Amino acid sequence: xxxxxxxxxxxxxxxxxxxxxxxxxxxxxxxxxxxxxxxxxxxxxxxxxxxxxxxxxxxxxxxxxxxxxxxxxxxxxxxxxxxxxxxxxxxxxxxxxxxxxxxxxxxxxxxx
Amino acid sequence: xxxxxxxxxxxxxxxxxxxxxxxxxxxxxxxxxxxxxxxxxxxxxxxxxxxxxxxxxxxxxxxxxxxxxxxxxxxxxxxxxxxxxxxxxxxxxxxxxxxxxxxxxxxxxxxxxxx
Numbered sequence: 590x591x592x593x594x595x596x597x598x599x600x601x602x603x604x605x606x607x608x609x610x611x612x613x614x615x616x617x618x619x620x621x622x623x624x625x626x627x628x629x630x631x632x633x634x635x636x637x638x639x640x641x642x643x644x645x646x647x648x649x650x651x652x653x654x655x656x657x658x659x660x661x662x663x664x665x666x667x668x669x670x671x672x673x674x675x676x677x678x679x680x681x682x683x684x685x686x687x688x689x690x691x692x693x694x695x696x697x698x699x700x701x
Numbered sequence: 702x703x704x705x706x707x708x709x710x711x712x713x714x715x716x717x718x719x720x721x722x723x724x725x726x727x728x729x730x731x732x733x734x735x736x737x738x739x740x741x742x743x744x745x746x747x748x749x750x751x752x753x754x755x756x757x758x759x760x761x762x763x764x765x766x767x768x769x770x771x772x773x774x775x776x777x778x779x780x781x782x783x784x785x786x787x788x789x790x791x792x793x794x795x796x797x798x799x800x801x802x803x804x805x806x807x808x809x810x811x812x813x814x815x816x
Contacts, residue, residue: 622804631703631791631807632744677744679805691736693743 592616593678595692602668603700610663610695612678619681621661623652626675626694635663635676665697673699704728707792707808715816719780722811726773726794732756733775734795734805735767739788750775782815789813 594613602608612621620639624632636645638654638661645652649666665672679691704727714720726733735747746759750769761767764782769775779786789812793805 624807629789629810629812631705631809632793632805633703634804634806637804690746691744 592690593680593692595676595678595695597695598693599696599698601698601700604669605667608665608668608697610676610697612661612663612692614659614680616659618654618658618661621654621658622679623661623663624677624679624691626677628675632677668697668699670699670701673697703806703808705792705794705806705808707790707811709811710809711812711814713814713816714782716782716784718782718815719778720782720813722777722779722790722792722813724775724777724792724794724808726775726792727806730794730796730806731773732795732797733769733773734793735761735775735777736791736793737788738791738810742788744791747777779813782813784815787813787815 596611600608622637623635625635626632636647636652638652641656641658643654651664654661661678663676675694675696677691677694706725708723712720724733731752732749734749736744737747738744747761748767749757753769764780767775767777789810791807791810793807795805
């Protein structure tokens with residue numbers, strides 16, 4: 590999606606290393622979601638961020654939304670093989686419409 | 702298990718044919734979303750229905766149509782199929798009308814292969 594840009598497109602890390610995935614929009618986001626997808630399977634909800642400066646953590650995954658609500662980062666600490674998959678950020682780009690947009694995803698490989 | 706059921710899981714058909722994909726949302730969810738995921742296009746929003754009515758439209762081709770029935774299940778109809786329509790089609794549901802009102806729950810997808 591050109592409305593939401595994710596970087597990097599793919600990432601290969603050694604088990605135990607930390608990593609960060611970014612999601613950037615040119616517009617103010619009304620809400621930002623992070624999902625994880627195993628290849629060929631459905632998306633699994635990770636976290637939702639709505640307020641500027643908000644930060645949430647779940648186990649070893651932390652997501653932040655910047656003050657301007659245009660950029661979010663997903664940080665994984667001490668990565669494990671179970672973290673491997675495709676991470677997608679999603680956002681509602683409108684005020685009333687239900688149109689939802691996703692980034693193109695970041696494919697994470699964790700080498701044991 | 703997200704509670705969203707999609708059928709069929711796999712479908713192989715020929716160009717020019719028509720197929721119907723079915724989605725049963727989570728119990729109590731009024732919104733149904735359809736997405737297409739292909740390797741070169743990523744996850745693309747197609748269309749959303751809320752309580753039987755079309756709510757939002759994305760990059761859905763004219764050859765594609767969808768509807769949501771009174772029992773809230775939804776069908777995505779793909780006609781005059783082309784090779785490029787081969788993709789994974791996801792259905793998702795939510796309580797409200799948009800992402801802001803809650804997370805989307807995704808089904809496992811229907812993999813369509815057009816030969």
